[in-house]
Amino acid sequence: MKIMVAGASGLIGTQLTAELRRSGHDVMAASLSFGVDTVTRKGLEAAMAGAEIVIDVTNADSFGDSSAFEFFRASTKNLLAAAARAGVGHYLALSVVGTPHLVESDYFRAKAVQENLIRASDRPYTILRSTQFYEFINGLIDIGAEGDLLRLPPAAMRPVAAREVAAFLAELATGNPLRDIVEIGGPEQFGIDEIARIYLAADEDQRQVVTDPSVSYFGVELTGSVLLPGAAARRATEKLSDWLYQSTAA
Template structure:
């Protein structure tokens, strides 16, 4: 079976491509570096020719609000149109748990635009909302650091290993479309300050940590419900301690 992975050279994309190929499928890792551009539409028709499944794990290059909205809306619209024309049987989109609850964030509005474009396109689809990746903890720490102090939020999160996300996406891609949203998450729930603080300690990072009950999610108000999955979510196996043990301990901050 031919499967196209949009964003197939990124963190999740590379692992997804390897997983699907390991299951015996012909996989195309599509990205601008392979002359497939979902914004301009260049190369989509050629990449999708003969494909049964398309998985979109692409991400915006900029976090600027206008650019994020333009990227996700335009990209999803072009992908859906090309998939419909090529007769693709299943389009899978990787999104974020809490997208519908965090619409004060420009990035999450972009993800909502992506979801809506696919859902309204008429192509068979599944939207997979995942929680934050363990691999994103350093970015979170840096985003909340001022003058050498990490002012970290106390609201709950339930992060997940990127490798688990890739494996779950492969399972979803090879299943029937649900034409709806499904959620995946890690097996453990704790506060942002607990997860990020443990990560910084593992790295022997010298910055001080302060719990900040007023800190939202990168400027958007958030609470214990905002970024955690619902009761029907699929919980993936890798625990934080096991993931942490596999990471280099002595990184320079």
């Protein structure tokens, strides 16, 4: 199959592209570094030509301001339009667990717009929502940084290895479009504060973590289980301790 991967040079895109090629697929890697701009449409038509499947793993440069909204709105509209002209039979996109409950955040409001545009289009689609990647824990910790203190909420999440998300995307891509949203999460549940303590200990970082439920998560005060996937979610297998061991060894 010919598969176009938008956002191919990012964390997920790099691993996804390699996974698809190992499986024998003809992959068109599309990103700014490969000369394709999904916002301005530069190189987009050529990258989309002949594609049977499109996988959208693009991401905004900024997580915390309104530019994410403009990025996802323009990029998704352009990708969907190009996919329609090319007759793409399956549009698969990566989103985030909890998106509908976090729209007070500019970033998650932008992800909700992306999802809504895909669902409202005439393209057969699948949307995969993932929990936080292990690879982004360091950035997650920084939301509560105050000098040598880290104030973080105890909200529960199931972080996951990026490689397992990429593998599930590859699996979904070659199946029939679900016209629905599916989820993936890690095998273990932690509070954000607990994850930080584990990560800092593994990195021999002496900063102290203070549990503070009032600390916002990228602009949203967390309540309940909004960061947890549903019961039907794919459960990944790589544990945080194993990922940390491999990362430290590398």
